[in-house]
Amino acid sequence: MAAEPVLEARGLSKQYRRGDVAVDALRGVDLVVPEGAFVTVTGPSGSGKTTLLLTLAGLLKPSAGTVRFRGAALDGQSDALWARFRRRHLGFVMQSFSLVPYLSARENVMLPLALLGRARREQYERAEALLARVGLEHRALHLPRELSAGQQQRVAIARALANAPALLLADEPTGNLDPALAGEVLELLAGVNAESGTAILMVTHSPQAAAAGTHRVHLDEGRAGARPEGAPATAGSLRSRG
Ligand SMILES: Nc1ncnc2c1ncn2[C@@H]1O[C@H](COP(=O)(O)OP(=O)(O)OP(=O)(O)O)[C@@H](O)[C@H]1O
Ligand SMILES: [Mg+2]
Numbered sequence: 001m002a003a004e005p006v007l008e009a010r011g012l013s014k015q016y017r018r019g020d021v022a023v024d025a026l027r028g029v030d031l032v033v034p035e036g037a038f039v040t041v042t043g044p045s046g047s048g049k050t051t052l053l054l055t056l057a058g059l060l061k062p063s064a065g066t067v068r069f070r071g072a073a074l075d076g077q078s079d080a081l082w083a084r085f086r087r088r089h090l091g092f093v094m095q096s097f098s099l100v101p102y103l104s105a106r107e108n109v110m111l112p113l114a115l116l117g118r119a120r121r122e123q124y125e126r127a128e129a130l131l132a133r134v135g136l137e138h139r140a141l142h143l144p145r146e147l148s149a150g151q152q153q154r155v156a157i158a159r160a161l162a163n164a165p166a167l168l169l170a171d172e173p174t175g176n177l178d179p180a181l182a183g184e185v186l187e188l189l190a191g192v193n194a195e196s197g198t199a200i201l202m203v204t205h206s207p208q209a210a211a212a213g214t215h216r217v218h219l220d221e222g223r224a225g226a227r228p229e230g231a232p233a234t235a236g237s238l239r240s241r242g
Helices: 049-056 079-089 105-115 120-133 149-161 179-196
Strands: 007-018 021-033 038-042 064-069 090-094 167-171 199-204 215-220 223-225 238-240
Touching: 007 049, 021 049, 021 064, 021 223, 038 179, 049 167, 049 199, 079 090, 090 149, 105 120, 105 149, 120 149, 149 167, 149 179, 167 179, 179 199
Parallel strands: 038 199, 038 215, 090 167, 167 199
Antiparallel strands: 007 021, 007 064, 021 238, 215 223, 223 238
16 A cells, blocks of 8 residues: 555635635645655745645644645644644744744754753754754854854754654745755755655745755645646646635
């Protein structure tokens, strides 16, 4: 039997309401992230990319549809269980880095392990190893503001990997970086994916960034489907209905 995908969403819809205005940000998205895959989702601004990531992580409640993690349904579980699921199994990398400004690079990477109640020595040693992996062992004591943008994003990637996540969710991780630094960050993500088997779901509007993935899909007005022009064919890991 084929292994369960790490994450699977079926018929995912999300409607935002603001007074009389309703926005259908997701309209029946089917998404499969196979174990170990690097899935990139492209789409124009407002197509629902961030909404998709937040809904998959339980940070937004879908209006309809289901999310399964390694075959187990996550829908309807309490906020506390969603939070525990995220701490154990997910890593997050955001466009704006989102490092804690008063913690050093090392302490930022230790933080997810502190939240999991791991021994301080384990937190420290894992943070050291991850900072070395992203090429920043010599910046462990620096605060985020003492690091360049590219270095901050590498610390954020190290932090996202601290809990050895099954799935790393990335929202425009190269959006604030110039092209050379963006290329380095994409190479790092692809390397981490290849060597550790951590699956990655990355949303981006950059075709260059999307090309780093092993699976490419496209989102438009809340519907997933047709690949953008020139994208290589993959086994349709993302489809839409309705
Ligand atoms: N909290 C909210 N309340 C109401 N509407 C929202 C909310 N968040 C997003 N939207 C709307 O939902 C749609 C999808 O937004 P989303 O942020 O998911 O797009 P995106 O693809 O991530 O765009 P970008 O590339 O600009 O980040 C947009 O039309 C947006 O205006
Ligand atoms: Mg967005």
